[in-house]
Amino acid sequence: MSGMNPDTPQGPAAMVTAEAAREITDAQGRRIRLRRVGALEKLRLLKAVGPELAENEAYLGVALLAYACAAIDGIPLPAPVSEAQIEMTVERLGESGLAAIAAALAPAEGAAEVALAKK
Numbered sequence: 001m002s003g004m005n006p007d008t009p010q011g012p013a014a015m016v017t018a019e020a021a022r023e024i025t026d027a028q029g030r031r032i033r034l035r036r037v038g039a040l041e042k043l044r045l046l047k048a049v050g051p052e053l054a055e056n057e058a059y060l061g062v063a064l065l066a067y068a069c070a071a072i073d074g075i076p077l078p079a080p081v082s083e084a085q086i087e088m089t090v091e092r093l094g095e096s097g098l099a100a101i102a103a104a105l106a107p108a109e110g111a112a113e114v115a116l117a118k119k
Contacts, residue, residue, distance in 0.1 A: 026100035032093075034104060035070035035079065048081050065101045066090045072097070 023033045035041070045067045046054045053059050066089040069077055080086040090098065 024100050024104045027096040030073050030097065032069055032097055032100060033071040034068050037064065037068050041067065048086060049083060053083065062090060062098065065098050066093060068101055068105060069093060
């Protein structure tokens with residue numbers, strides 16, 4: 001184990017892109033670190049919400065915002081794996097946290113739509 005920093009995460013969790021480690025600040029001044037939400041993460045989110053809530057677009061939209069939150073003020077939040085964990089994250093984020101995440105994710109989604117439209 002020589003040359004390895006014991007504080008450095010190992011394995012797939014260590015493979016974080018610059019975008020995934022992006023940090024934003026909400027209206028309350030809290031630092032919110034975002035996680036990448038790719039195809040696999042979306043699949044895991046659908047599993048966490050269950051088949052009934054997966055059909056509820058409003059719930060799924062808020063759940064996606066909560067899923068994208070990796071930490072609040074440096075305190076890590078694991079990716080939720082159940083409806084209860086999603087709701088706990090939504091409660092912790094509140095309106096200002098959810099709004100900040102939505103604003104941060106909106107440009108990325110818009111850019112993807114523009115890129116697809118150009119093809």
